[in-house]
Amino acid sequence: MSRRILAVDDSASMRHMVGVTLRAAGYEVIEAADGHEALEYARQHSVDLVLADVNMPRMDGITLVAELRALPSYKLTPLLLLTTESSPQSKQQGKQAGATGWIVKPFHPDQLLATLDRVLSGSARPVARAAT
Amino acid sequence: MTSIGKEVPATTAPAPHDGLANALTVARGLHQFLNLGVAQLDAALRESDAQVDKIAQSLAAMSGDLQQLEHRAKTEPAANCADLAASLREALAASVKALQFYDKLIQRLTHVRAGLAIPADATTDPSLATGIDWNSILDEVRARYSMVEERVLFDFMMRGLRAEQMLKALQSLREAAAPGELELF
Numbered sequence: 001m002s003r004r005i006l007a008v009d010d011s012a013s014m015r016h017m018v019g020v021t022l023r024a025a026g027y028e029v030i031e032a033a034d035g036h037e038a039l040e041y042a043r044q045h046s047v048d049l050v051l052a053d054v055n056m057p058r059m060d061g062i063t064l065v066a067e068l069r070a071l072p073s074y075k076l077t078p079l080l081l082l083t084t085e086s087s088p089q090s091k092q093q094g095k096q097a098g099a100t101g102w103i104v105k106p107f108h109p110d111q112l113l114a115t116l117d118r119v120l121s122g123s124a125r126p127v128a129r130a131a132t
Numbered sequence: 133m134t135s136i137g138k139e140v141p142a143t144t145a146p147a148p149h150d151g152l153a154n155a156l157t158v159a160r161g162l163h164q165f166l167n168l169g170v171a172q173l174d175a176a177l178r179e180s181d182a183q184v185d186k187i188a189q190s191l192a193a194m195s196g197d198l199q200q201l202e203h204r205a206k207t208e209p210a211a212n213c214a215d216l217a218a219s220l221r222e223a224l225a226a227s228v229k230a231l232q233f234y235d236k237l238i239q240r241l242t243h244v245r246a247g248l249a250i251p252a253d254a255t256t257d258p259s260l261a262t263g264i265d266w267n268s269i270l271d272e273v274r275a276r277y278s279m280v281e282e283r284v285l286f287d288f289m290m291r292g293l294r295a296e297q298m299l300k301a302l303q304s305l306r307e308a309a310a311p312g313e314l315e316l317f
Contacts, residue, residue, distance in 0.1 A: 011235045017228050055239070055278040080314070084236055087280045095317040102315045106232035109225040111312040118314070 003120060004028045004045075008038040008052035008064065009082075014105075018051060018082070021109040022116070035059025039067050046073065049120060054083035054090065062090075062097045069098035078119045082107065158255060161266040165251045165273075168289050169244050175285060175302060176240045183233035190227040194220055229312075239278055247273045281305055 005027050007018045015031045022029045030047065032038035036059040038052065050068065052061040059067075061081050068074040078100040083090075086104045094102055100119060103112070201216045250273055254264050270290075277283050281302055288298045 009235075011238065014232065014235045017232060021228060084239060084279045087283075091315065099317055101317055103313070104311045105235065106229050107312045108229050115314045119316075 002026050002028045003048040004030060005116070006030045006032060006038055006042060006047040006050045006052075008032045008035065008050065008056070008061065010034055010053065010056040014053065018107075018112075021107075021112055025113050027116070035061060035064030035067070038064055042068055042074065043071065047077065049078045049080065049116065051080050051082050051116075054081055054085050054094070062093050062099075065094065065099045066097040080115075080119065157266070158264065161264065161269070162251060162255065164266075164270070164289075165247055168273075168286065169247055171285055171289055171298060172240060172244045172247070172282070175281070175299060176237055176244075178299065180233050180237050183230045186230040187227050190223040190230065193223040194227075197223065236279070240282065243273075243277055243282060246276050 005022055007015055007022070007029055008031075009015050009018065010033055012033075015033075019029045019031060030041060030045075032041055034056040035052065038050065039059065041047075042050070050064075052064055054061040061083065065079045065081070068077070068079060079098065080101050080103060081094050081099050082103045082105060084105045091102050101115075103115065197216050197220045201213055201220070204213050204216065251266075251269055254269055274283060274286050277286065284305060285298060285302060288301065293301075
């Protein structure tokens with residue numbers, strides 16, 4: 001069974017880039033355009049990892065992380081922030097909100113996949129789903 | 133800390149040349165914002181151009197690999213195609229990385245727009261333009277920036293650095309940012 005990743009970014013092109021990269025490696029990818037949309041999804045479904053942008057309309061990534069951490073089912077879920085923002089102050093805010101880690105854009109696909117493998121408790125990369 | 137038009141005191145006693153002094157303050161303020169916009173656009177154009185060039189190179193490489201792959205697939209064992217498949221994968225990965233410039237470009241242009249719209253709105257009514265607090269407008273514009281690069285560029289502008297100096301410093305900043313690496317908390 002493939003791992004489910006919730007990719008959150010207000011940029012459609014970024015969601016495509018993340019989606020293409022992760023789906024090619026066998027992950028199931030759910031896309032959300034902002035923190036609010038992501039939170040709605042996360043409340044009703046389980047995901048194995050959340051990969052969220054920081055600066056988004058309606059609800060930013062740091063608020064999303066804090067909201068998710070407040071949910072009992074997301075206490076231990078890896079929550080990564082993938083953003084162009086790299087200031088120490090912002091990282092500190094992410095850490096305080098409960099983020100697992102911080103990745104500065106742009107990402108290299110292989111590097112992102114290695115990161116997800118590592119964060120998802122070192123388990124092997126998910127088995128690619130059979131083409132339908 | 134930002135500062136504009138310090139030569140003209142914010143509050144002065146009424147005098148015949150007040151109108152001219154206020155007009156100069158407004159002109160200085162707008163000049164600063166226009167210069168900032170130019171520097172931001174220069175940085176965005178330069179980086180975007182470099183990334184689009186990388187995408188074009190990747191596409192050219194993929195096209196060449198694909199042609200070879202099609203040829204080998206007809207004439208050679210499948211195992212001989214592995215190196216070409218790996219090369220294609222590498223070119224695709226380079227394209228995915230380079231394409232992310234677009235996300236940055238949109239953010240930058242959004243902030244350039246705000247940097248022009250905010251002072252433009254503030255000076256719409258000429259009768260109110262004399263009381264504009266340019267420093268607070270500058271701070272408002274800076275607060276909207278979502279990238280360290282933008283804030284650094286802004287601060288360089290306020291310090292009066294030349295475009296070439298700023299772009300060089302930005303390049304160093306990008307190299308130090310270690311994009312793509314995970315920082316675990």
